[in-house]
Amino acid sequence: MEIHIGDRVADVTLVSKEGNRVELTIDGKPVVVDIVMAENGSCSILHDGNSxxxxxxxxxxxxxxxxxxxxxxxxxDVVDTQAKYLHLRKDSSERQSDKIVAPMPGKVVSIPVAVGDRLKAGDIAVVLEAMKMQSNYKVNSDCTVRSILVAEGDSVQDNQTLIELDLSKEE
Structure with a gap:
């Protein structure tokens, strides 16, 4: 994902998360932190012996x-890199894949679609959470939901198929 902090843009990738221990890369550099979140929005972060x-x-x-x-x-600002990528790719001839896969390990927060639903380009098909941040995964062309292979609350792995789609024959 892309994180904007003032004028700085950082490329952040979740490597793994076990309990409070989070491994990620920031601009390609490995970072390990221990994060404890409180319900009021405050958090405690341990990194390299510093609190x-x-x-x-x-x-x-x-x-x-x-x-x-x-x-x-x-x-x-957290930039939805999938939406940014799809927007940049929009003029290309590549179309929506027949499935939606998890781009990283995470947890299924919401599935606002059901089998048989017809989706239009830009509709949200699934919401995933990784490192306490939620990302909406959208379709980039008209399609119909063929099957949903996960449930809300499920933990998912990188490249795991979440939803299978039937693409519209139009165009």
Whole structure:
């Protein structure tokens, strides 16, 4: 995923998450942190023997946050890289695949579709959560939901098929 912090743009990839221990890469550099989240939006982060406390205030749509840390505040935007990629690719001749796969390990938060539903380009098919951040996965062309292979609350692996689609024959 792409994270914007002020003028800085960071490429962040979740490698693994076990309990509070999170392994990720930031701009290709491996980072291991221990994160404990409280219900009020505050969190405690342990990294390289240092302890940090932060308050996270979620913005509209859940893709932006204000992060407050001991006399410093940051505005953080999480860019939906799948939507960005699909938008950049929109003019190409490539069409929607006949399935939606998990791009990384995570948890299924919501499946706002049912078998037989007809979807239009841009409709959300599934919502996944990884590292306390939710991502909407959308279709990029008209299709029908053939089967749903996961349920809300399921843990999923990288490249696991979540939903199978029948593509519209139009075009």
């Amino acid at each position: 940090y406390n932060a308050e996270l205030i979620r913005g509209e749509g859940g893709k932006s946050y204000d992060v407050n840390m001991f006399y410093r505040s940051y505005h953080v």
